[in-house]
Amino acid sequence: MDFKNKLTYWYSINKRELPWRKTKNPYYIWLSEIILQQTQVKQGLPYYEAFVERYPTVFDLANASEQDILKLWQGLGYYSRARNLHTTAKHIAFELDGEFPDNYKDLLKLKGVGDYTASAIASIAFNEVTAVVDGNVYRVLSRFYGIDTPINSTVGIKAFKALATSSIDKKDPATFNQAIMEFGAKQCKPRSPDCSVCPLKDSCVALQKNLVNVLPVKLKKTKVTTKYFNFLVCIDQNKNTLLEKRIGKGIWQNLYQFPLIESEKSLSADEFQLLDLKSTALSNLKFEYSLYNEMDKVHKLSHQHLYTKFWIIEVDKLPKQRISVESLVAYPTPVLISDFIKQFNFNSI
Numbered sequence: 001m002d003f004k005n006k007l008t009y010w011y012s013i014n015k016r017e018l019p020w021r022k023t024k025n026p027y028y029i030w031l032s033e034i035i036l037q038q039t040q041v042k043q044g045l046p047y048y049e050a051f052v053e054r055y056p057t058v059f060d061l062a063n064a065s066e067q068d069i070l071k072l073w074q075g076l077g078y079y080s081r082a083r084n085l086h087t088t089a090k091h092i093a094f095e096l097d098g099e100f101p102d103n104y105k106d107l108l109k110l111k112g113v114g115d116y117t118a119s120a121i122a123s124i125a126f127n128e129v130t131a132v133v134d135g136n137v138y139r140v141l142s143r144f145y146g147i148d149t150p151i152n153s154t155v156g157i158k159a160f161k162a163l164a165t166s167s168i169d170k171k172d173p174a175t176f177n178q179a180i181m182e183f184g185a186k187q188c189k190p191r192s193p194d195c196s197v198c199p200l201k202d203s204c205v206a207l208q209k210n211l212v213n214v215l216p217v218k219l220k221k222t223k224v225t226t227k228y229f230n231f232l233v234c235i236d237q238n239k240n241t242l243l244e245k246r247i248g249k250g251i252w253q254n255l256y257q258f259p260l261i262e263s264e265k266s267l268s269a270d271e272f273q274l275l276d277l278k279s280t281a282l283s284n285l286k287f288e289y290s291l292y293n294e295m296d297k298v299h300k301l302s303h304q305h306l307y308t309k310f311w312i313i314e315v316d317k318l319p320k321q322r323i324s325v326e327s328l329v330a331y332p333t334p335v336l337i338s339d340f341i342k343q344f345n346f347n348s349i
Contacts, residue, residue, distance in 0.1 A: 003144070004169045004176055006199045011179030014186060016041070019048065021178065026100035026125040027058045033117045034085050038078050041185070047076055058100075061086070062093035070255060070332035077301075077335070079251055084112025104130045115161070123173040131164035132177045133157075136184025141167070142216035143188060146205025150219045222303060228266055229308040231258040231337070232280065233292070235349045236315050240322035242281050243331055251301065256331040258310075266296050266307055287315040292344065299336045310340055314349060 015021070018041065020032035031051055035044045050072055055061035061069070066086055073082035088110045092100060101107045103126065107118040115133070122128040131137075138151040141163055149156040169176035187198060195207050206212045234242045243256045259280050267275075269291055277283055289311050296307040325346040333341070 003200070003203075004167060007179045007183055008169065008172070008175055010187070010199050011175065011182055015178070015182050016186075018045070019052070024125050026102075026121055028052065029121050029125050030088075030100065030113075030117075031061075031085075033120050034081055034112060035076070037081055037117070039076060044076070047073070058089050058098055059093045061089040066254060067332055071330070074332050074338055075335050077251075079253065079255060081112060083254065087111045088113070100125070102126045104128055120177065123177045127172075127174055129168060129170050129173045131161065131168045131173075132181060133161050133164050134181060134184075136181045136188070137164055138216050139190065140180055140184045140188045143206035143212060144200055144204050146209060146211065146215070148211075148215060148217045151216045152219050225304045227304055227306050228263045228296075229306050230261045230263055230267060230272065230275075231308065231310050231340075232261065232282065232313050233258050233310050233340075233344070234281070234287075234313040234315060234318055235325065235346060236318045236322065238317070239325050239346060239349075240318050241325050241328065241346075242318055242322055243328070243333075252334050254332075256333050257337050267309065272311060281319055281321070282313065282315070285315050285318075287313050289313050292340075297336070297340075306336065308336060310344075312349070 018032075020028050023029065032044075032048050035048050035051070039047075051061075054072060055064060064086070066083065069082050069086050070079060073079065076082075091110065092098060100121070101110070102122075104118045104122040107113055107121050108115070110118075113121075119130040119132045122130050123132065138160055141147065141160055142149075142151065145163065147159070147163075149159055151157070151160060164180075167180075187193060191213075193212065195201055195204070195212060198204065198207075201207055206215050232242075242259055244259055245254065245256055246252045247254070259282075261275060261277075261280065263271075263275075269289075272289065272291070292310040292312050293308075296309060299306040299308060328341050
């Protein structure tokens with residue numbers, strides 16, 4: 001039994017029963033693939049189910065507001081995926097009459113759809129012979145064939161795509177693609193896989209050469225930067241507060257946050273008192289302040305670590321852009337902010 005047959009046989013016995021595997025509808029497959037980018041199945045499944053319930057068709061998703069979509073997406077991170085999801089839904093609904101492109105080449109033109117996602121949709125929904133290459137596939141192929149070319153190098157990306165293409169089952173690409181991804185997720189795990197029960201163990205180069213914990217090879221990540229955030233949680237006597245919308249480019253684009261001041265280091269209460277607040281909504285307002293968290297709340301993103309403090313600002317009356325504290329939960333916010341909203345007792349002020 002060769003490589004692809006062993007994988008598909010293993011898959012037939014060990015695959016997880018997931019809702020997007022029970023359909024050929026490209027909308028549901030596309031939706032699942034976008035949600036599962038940079039997200040594990042366990043975390044992504046509830047979001048998928050929520051989106052399907054709220055937006056059962058691409059037209060429903062296209063007609064939704066971006067704010068509602070971002071709110072439903074809240075907690076998944078990488079919010080550009082949600083914005084791209086909305087953009088593509090509108091394109092398909094209003095320009096393509098609700099019909100998804102039925103081939104890899106045209107799927108690749110959709111916003112937020114790269115090589116992997118286009119291959120997954122094309123093969124699973126339309127049975128096109130096009131190989132998927134994600135983190136799981138890189139790991140299975142690099143270990144099985146003993147390849148130490150960095151998977152995130154230009155040479156490595158091309159080489160592994162070619163290898164995956166040569167390995168695919170041309171008669172049933174949908175099953176093969178799902179099988180190799182599932183195999184990487186459940187059997188050929190990143191750390192401490194149980195190679196004793198692996199159906200590929202007799203031919204796995206990494207196992208034979210004791211390289212399982214070495215492969216795949218990946219080039220070092222971009223240097224992580226550190227930032228210091230000071231959020232101003234303003235509360236007036238009528239239990240109103242302030243939120244601002246992030247309109248600049250970035251991972252939190254179009255999400256809401258409390259007014260923010262960045263600093264060069266973590267601030268003490270005395271240092272906070274010396275901040276220039278003229279450019280904030282607190283300019284010319286009399287207020288009292290207190291520090292909610294003495295220790296910085298550290299929020300780690302892929303490219304930066306945020307050291308955050310929440311400052312409670314008590315004022316008599318806030319400017320007209322104020323909102324009630326009860327309405328905070330309706331706004332899409334970064335998980336850092338939403339966690340604070342859940343934990344803080346606004347009625348204590």
